[in-house]
Amino acid sequence: MSSHSNKNMGFEESAIALILGLMTMVTFTNVVLRKLFNSSLIWGQEVTLILFAWLVLFGVSYGVKITAHLGVDALTNIMPPKLQKVVALIAAAICIIYAFLLLKGSWDYWAPYAALDRTSGRWFPTGFEQTRDQAWYITDQVPMPEFLRFMEGWINQGETYDKLPRVIPYAILPIGSALLLFRFVQATARIWRGHQGSLIVSHEVEDEIEQMQDKKAEG
Incomplete structure (x- = not known):
């Protein structure tokens, strides 16, 4: 398991917290408007969907950051430590190639x-190619903020x-990638230095979950 930890909230943590707060606020406002005033934010659902997409893509990189992605390690666990590191x-x-x-x-x-x-090139960028401008495409219902x-x-x-x-909601694609x-790259460096065993969640986390479940059962 990685020894890497953050006492303070990092970029993904802050973004995820902000997005969850905004989603809750928009959804709650819509519920109040519908129940009490027979009205709604016509753009509320679209904004929530956009925020959810941002949430998911921030969550993917956050999972790598804290080594929270699930995986199968039955084979690597029986390998010698040096071979485990090579495979990792x-x-x-x-x-890294996939993310690139x-x-x-x-x-x-x-x-x-x-x-x-x-970019030009089928797999790897070889430059830039002239591209048809699509900047005039807009969302379905979300109003344009004046400050933009x-x-x-x-x-x-x-x-x-x-x-x-x-361009604004779709910006999460290159940002998230x-x-x-x-x-x-960070995780690879930690594996190289011996501070992390693999890219997936370790059994230490599973043990902690089992301990929490045992305590809950005893209580």
Whole structure:
């Protein structure tokens, strides 16, 4: 199990807490409006779905950060310690490659909404290729916040947005992928230094859960 721990809230923890708070606030407000005033926030459901997508993708990198992802270690547990480390490093290298490919794909999907170019190359970026501008795409119901009007001159050629542009909710794709890549690189470094055994949750956590369940049963 990794000895890596954070006493203070990190980036993902803060983002997850904020997103959960916003989701709760929007949902609660909608419930109150429906029950008491026979009304609703027409954009509430779409905002909640967007926030949930951000929550999931932040959660993926957070899981790597705290070594919380599940995995099967029946085979590696019977290997000698040195071989376990070699296998863990190979697995980590594969995960880094996967995260890099995911980052490329995420950028290529998001870039047109930001009036930017996709990368060239099928698997690995070899440069940038001219891409059709899709910055005018907007969300279905989410209103455009006034403090974001500066984006109209930046990416939409001065044209007014009547709804929130998709570039903002879709930004979690490259952000989440970049965070995932960063956390995999961090985990690989910890494995190399011997501070972490693998990328998956260890049996120590399972033992702690069993102990908690035993205490609950005794109580």
